[in-house]
Amino acid sequence: MKFVIVGCGRVGAALAEAFDNVGHEVVILDTSTRAFDKLSDEFKGQAIRGDGTDEDVLRKAGVEGADVLLALTEGDNRNVMAAQVAAEKLAVGKTIAKINDPVRAAAYAELGIATVCRTTMLTDAVLAYLDLGKTGMPSIIAPVPHVHDAGEGPVESPVAAGATAAHAQARRS
Amino acid sequence: MFVLVVGGGKVGYYLTKELIESGHEVVLMEKDRARAAQIVDELGSIVVAHDGCEGKYLGEAGSNRADIVAAVTGDDEDNLVICQMAKHHFDVPRTIARVNNPKNEDLFRHLGVDEIISPTRMALGSIEQDIPVHELLHLAALDNELEIIEAQLQADSPAVGRTPADLVIPEACSLFAVVRNGVATPLRSDTVLQEGDKVIAIGRADCERMLHEQLIGETEEAGAV
Numbered sequence: 001m002k003f004v005i006v007g008c009g010r011v012g013a014a015l016a017e018a019f020d021n022v023g024h025e026v027v028i029l030d031t032s033t034r035a036f037d038k039l040s041d042e043f044k045g046q047a048i049r050g051d052g053t054d055e056d057v058l059r060k061a062g063v064e065g066a067d068v069l070l071a072l073t074e075g076d077n078r079n080v081m082a083a084q085v086a087a088e089k090l091a092v093g094k095t096i097a098k099i100n101d102p103v104r105a106a107a108y109a110e111l112g113i114a115t116v117c118r119t120t121m122l123t124d125a126v127l128a129y130l131d132l133g134k135t136g137m138p139s140i141i142a143p144v145p146h147v148h149d150a151g152e153g154p155v156e157s158p159v160a161a162g163a164t165a166a167h168a169q170a171r172r173s
Numbered sequence: 174m175f176v177l178v179v180g181g182g183k184v185g186y187y188l189t190k191e192l193i194e195s196g197h198e199v200v201l202m203e204k205d206r207a208r209a210a211q212i213v214d215e216l217g218s219i220v221v222a223h224d225g226c227e228g229k230y231l232g233e234a235g236s237n238r239a240d241i242v243a244a245v246t247g248d249d250e251d252n253l254v255i256c257q258m259a260k261h262h263f264d265v266p267r268t269i270a271r272v273n274n275p276k277n278e279d280l281f282r283h284l285g286v287d288e289i290i291s292p293t294r295m296a297l298g299s300i301e302q303d304i305p306v307h308e309l310l311h312l313a314a315l316d317n318e319l320e321i322i323e324a325q326l327q328a329d330s331p332a333v334g335r336t337p338a339d340l341v342i343p344e345a346c347s348l349f350a351v352v353r354n355g356v357a358t359p360l361r362s363d364t365v366l367q368e369g370d371k372v373i374a375i376g377r378a379d380c381e382r383m384l385h386e387q388l389i390g391e392t393e394e395a396g397a398v
Contacts, residue, residue, distance in 0.1 A: 053250055055276050077226055080257075081250035088283055103228025104254065107262045111284075 001025070002066040004092070006052030006082045007073030011098075013038035015070065020045050027061055030073075053081040055089050064090045071097040076104055083113045102137055109141035116140050174198070177239040177265075179225035179255050180246030181205070181212050184271060188245060190216060200234050226254050228262065236263040243269040245290070249277050256286045309385055318378050323352075324388040326370045332388050338362040343383045346376025 003019045005012045008030035016028045017040060026045030029052045030036065036047040050057035052071065063069065069086040071079035079097040086092035096114040099105040105117040121139040128134065174197045178189050181203030189201045193216065201216075202225035203209040209222035223230035225244070236242060236258075242265045244255035249272055256268035269288040272278055275297070278289050310323040326333055332340060337348050337360055351360045352371040358364075360372065372388055385391075 054274065055280070075250070077248070077250040077254040080254050084253075084284060085280060088280060101227055101229075103232075103262070104226070104258065107228060107258055111257060111261060 001068065003027070004058075004061070004063050004066045004069040004086070005029070006069065006071045006079070007098075008035035008038060008047070009072060009074065010038065012070070012072040015072075016045060017043055027063065027066070029057070029061060053078050053085060055085050058082075058085060058090055063092065065092070066090075067093045069095045071095070073098075076101055080104070080108055080113065087112065096140075105141060106137070109143050112143045114140065114143050174240045175200075175235070175238060176241045176243060177202070177225075177234055177236055177259075179231075179242065179244045180252075180271075181208050181220065182245070182247055184245040185243075186212060186216075188243060189219070193219070200239075202230070202234050226251050226258075228258055231255070231258055232263065236265055239263070239265050241265070241267045241269065245269075245271040247271075247273070249273050253277075253281055253284065253286070256281070257284060260285050260287075309381060309389065312373070315375075319375060320378055320381075322374045322376065322381070322384065324372045324374065324384065326366060326368055326372065326388065327390075328368045329390055330366075330368070330388060331386075331390055332366045332372070333368050334365065336363050336365055340387045341383070342387065343376065343380040346374055346380040346384060348372055348374045 002025040005016050005026065005028040008016070008028050012028060016026050020026045020043055027048060028045060029048050029050050031049065031051055033049050039047060048061045050061065052058060052073070063086060069083060069092045071082040073079055076099045079099060083095040083097040087095045094114065096116060097108065098118065099108060099115045100118050102117050102120050105115040105120070108115050117137070117139055120135055120137045123135050124139060176192055176197055176199050178185050178199060179202045181201055185201060185203070189199050192199045199219055200221060201212060201219055202221045202223060203212060204222070204224040206222050209220045213220050221230065221234045225231050225234070239259070242256065242259035244252035246252055252270040252272065256270045259265040260268050267287050269290060270281055270286045272281055272289050272291045273293055275291055275294050278291055278294070281289055312321040312323050314320050342348060348360050350357050350373040351364060351366070352373065353367065353369070366372065374384060376384065
């Protein structure tokens with residue numbers, strides 16, 4: 001599979017290496033080349049400097065038709081936009097955006113992007129450790145079928161898991 | 174009308190000011206507290222000093238009863254998110270986004286933004302009006318004074334709607350191909366030319382004036398091409 005990661009922070013770099021280690025094709029982008037220092041010397045994927053919300057930059061980086069794009073920069077909105085450019089313009093199969101604002105995370109799942117919310121994840125982890133229950137919000141929200149695909153297939157409620165096979169298929173069509 | 178403006182830069186400030194002057198109810202969101210305080214001094218207490226991208230604050234600023242949300246920050250991604258949140262989460266009937274990268278215009282429209290304001294596009298439009306596009310383009314110079322020339326047919330070209338057979342083409346010149354929608358095909362004597370076609374010709378340099386008349390139309394500069 002071909003993975004694209006926008007944002008070479010700790011999480012981005014760690015996932016890039018993990019995908020690379022199990023033999024997947026990896027492209028990682030960041031606006032700063034220094035960010036790539038986090039990658040080990042053994043990393044065999046491509047590290048490209050550029051703005052991952054810019055369609056031209058993504059196209060040039062060979063993102064078109066990739067299987068998965070993860071948007072993991074420090075900016076929620078940059079992540080949202082990178083994911084939407086990938087899904088809408090570059091036919092990327094599955095897109096996941098890190099969105100730390102829980103309200104936005106839930107809203108974007110409804111707009112067809114899988115979202116990961118660090119706020120919810122950390123809060124839940126701490127609450128669980130202290131035995132104080134849960135926030136009740138899933139930390140990864142699978143997209144409900146895309147707003148533009150409305151009418152195609154059943155409407156699923158957000159679940160705490162990756163996108164379902166049926167959904168992945170709907171997005172590709 | 175209740176308008177929620179997000180982004181208190183120059184655009185947001187003057188937009189808010191004009192809207193207030195024409196009697197609308199306006200709330201401006203500006204996350205920079207110092208800038209927000211400055212606008213309060215000048216326009217009154219209509220400023221919410223929070224980030225309009227944050228769902229919570231967008232709600233608190235009254236987006237659920239706004240008739241229009243105008244996202245005019247300097248960042249395209251912020252403007253997109255504000256409009257999408259307003260539209261899909263708070264059911265705002267009309268959203269307006271400022272777009273800096275012209276490439277994003279289509280994407281924004283496709284994703285449900287109702288109105289796009291593109292300063293880049295506007296400036297580009299004004300500049301392009303000043304650059305003559307009605308010229309013949311020299312693609313290559315060959316031996317014996319021969320040249321390959323491209324003419325892009327504008328709506329006012331005399332060749333539009335006609336075939337090469339209808340045109341008066343100098344003897345030392347031949348029209349040999351047409352590029353339409355990015356596809357090049359040999360130009361036949363019965364091909365009907367359309368606006369936007371790029372006609373490729375080969376000929377002697379002294380045929381240019383006539384080619385210009387036939388394909389571009391007569392202009393004062395025709396002889397100077």
